[in-house]
Amino acid sequence: MGLPKIVVLGAGFGGLMTVRGLQKQLNHQEAEITLVNLNPYHYVTTQLHEPAAGTLDPDHTRVALESLINRDKVRLIQDKVTGFDPKEKVVRLAGTDEPLAYDYLVFALGAHTETFGTKGVFENALLINNLNSVRMIREHIEYNFARYQASDVKNEDLLKIVIGGAGFTSIEFVGELVDRLPYLCKEFDIPREKVQLINIEAAPTVMPGFDKELVDYAVNYLSGKGVNFRIGTPIQEITEDGVILKGGEEVKAATVVWNCGVRGNALLEESGLETMRGRIKVDEFLRAPGYEDLFIIGDNSLVFNNEERPYPPTAQMAMQQGQHLAKNMVAMLRGGEMKPYRYAPKGTVASLGRNVGIGTIGNNNKKVFGRKASLIxxxxxxxWFFILGGFSLALKKAKF
Ligand code: FAD
Ligand code: NAD
Structure with missing residues (x-):
């Protein structure tokens, strides 16, 4: 009998933590480990709002997988996963007709965009999903500023940016935009007051569910920088000209960025597994119900707290799961016992541009604001860069 085949899909927070844990703890004779990822690099999803606004070079948020993987122990396949069959135990890839067989599969392909049925999202909005989608946002804004200046007839809609949803992704993105705009306006000789940032949220508050004092801090800070918040106003449709709100009002804008939430990866539903908003309610060992060989981690896993409410999908969760799963898989392969996974939240911190932030930290949810939160x-x-590449990578990539 050959070595057990472990296939890990996705080199994001969850997948990398799993693979790196496995490559560290297993020796060559214990398993065949394969990592499949779309790109030859890992990008740091938690930083994508920065290259999206143009405050950070996209290259800064990525690290070559070659430098993170021990090729003596891990086979790296750069390809697009197009499906998998949990009964046949195979993964399908775009670049080959040959299915990839596994004994154990770790599904860590990250989230997909949630539209809630809103028309025009994929056709007309920009998304903060990956390195290329955020490159498009930066370029789109710059292109429209250039178009504005190049034309004799001034179309003010070219200078309007609508941001859909006021959850964490949007608030961090808006924070970066307010930092970037003064430079952008100077570069294109456009008066700052001509540019409109409109953040539209369906719920009655910005960052629904988060601490009110911190939300008020964020709203006051960003409003003071010229952001127009429209709360309690769901976007119903996104058109080529802007957005249509519930009730029919149209807000015209050349740039619409949709950050109205995430759902599980469509490949899970397509595989026939039972999902909730595309995610799998995993068991205590992070397995899909009914499958002892299929582990789901990161944004695709649904983990509930003591009050039976799902934890939000975060990098923090994905990292903890990946680390835990690697240990469990090692134990399992060596005939030992797996340990149940328990999420240990360490807090939530959001940036509002380069030098300001808000957050709660530690078990007692201590609130932090301003520069201190930004530093944290x-x-x-x-x-994260330290975990990936020690001090040298952290020093190269950290920005203070
Ligand atoms: P990801 O890290 O998204 O990785 C998925 C990987 O799979 C990627 O490498 C992708 O290229 C690859 N992939 C996808 N589809 C395919 C395919 N078909 N074939 C092959 N490869 C594929 N969370 C926090 O805890 N703290 C934060 O401060 C924070 N900030 C955030 C800021 C932003 C702007 C965003 C968008 C999210 C933020 N999050 C934050 C959430 C966090 O980024 C996610 O929860 C986390 O990245 C999930 O990890 P994952 O491993 O499930 O997926
Ligand atoms: P989210 O689900 O947290 O927020 C989406 C927002 O869009 C919600 O406030 C929702 O009410 C709103 N919305 C939904 N439909 C709408 C509509 N039709 N019109 C207007 N508004 C609408 O999604 P997100 O902000 O993309 O975050 C995704 C995940 O990533 C979350 O779990 C979040 O906690 C995590 N995240 C964490 C951080 C951090 O910790 N710093 C940063 C970014 C993201």
Whole structure:
């Protein structure tokens, strides 16, 4: 009998933590480990709002997988996963007709965009999904500023940016935009007051469910920088000209960025597994119900707290799961016992541009604001690079 085949799909927070845990703990004779990822690099999803606004070079948020993987122990396949069959135990890839067989599969392909049935999202909005989608946002804004200046007839809609949803992704993106705009306006000789940032949220508050004092801080700070918040106003449709709100009002804008939430990866539903908003309610060992060989982690897993409410999908969760899963898989392969997974939240910190932030930290949810929160956020980012590549990578990539 050959070695057990472990296939890990996705080199994001969850997948990388799993693979790196496995390559560290297993020796060559214990398993065949394969990592499949779309790109030859890992990008840091938690930083994507920065290259989207143009405050960070996209290259800064990525690291070559070659430098993160021990090729003596891990086979790296750069390809697009197009499906998998949990009964046949095979993965399908875009670049080959040959199915990839596994004994154990770790599904860590990250989230997909949630539209809630809103028309025109994929046709007319820009998305903060991956390195290329955020490159498009930066370029789109710059292109429209250039178009505005190049034309004799001034179309003010070219200078309007609508941001759909006021959850964490949007608030962090808006924070970066307010930092970037003064430079952008100077570059294109456009008066700052001509540019409109409109953040539209369906719920009655910005960052629904988050601490009110911190939300008020964020709203006051960003409003003071010229952001127009429209709360309690669901976007019903996105058109080529802008957005249509519930009730019929049209807000024209050349740039619409949709950050209205995420759902599980469509490949899970397509595989016939039972999902909730595309995600799998995993068991205590992070397995899909009914499958002892299929592990689901990161944004695709649904983990509930003591009050039976699902935890939000975060990098923090994905990292903890990946680390835990690697240990469990090692134990399993060596005939030992797996340990149940328990999420240990360490807090939530959001940036509002380069030097300001908000957050709660520790078990007692201590609130942090302003520069202190911003510094903590930067330390969290630096910690990830440290985990990936030690001090040298952290020093190269950290920004303070
Ligand atoms: P990801 O890290 O998204 O990785 C998925 C990987 O799979 C990627 O490498 C992708 O290229 C690859 N992939 C996808 N589809 C395919 C395919 N078909 N074939 C092959 N490869 C594929 N969480 C926090 O805890 N703290 C934060 O501060 C924070 N900030 C965020 C800021 C932004 C702007 C965003 C968008 C999210 C933020 N999050 C944050 C959430 C966090 O990024 C996600 O929860 C986390 O990345 C999920 O990890 P994952 O491993 O499930 O997926
Ligand atoms: P989200 O689900 O947290 O927020 C989406 C927002 O869009 C919600 O406030 C929702 O009410 C709103 N919305 C939904 N439909 C709408 C519509 N039709 N019109 C207007 N508004 C609408 O999604 P997100 O902000 O993309 O975050 C995704 C995940 O990533 C979350 O789990 C979040 O916690 C995590 N995240 C964390 C951080 C951080 O910790 N700093 C940063 C970014 C994202």
């Amino acid at each position: 956020k930067k330390l969290i980012d630096a910690r």
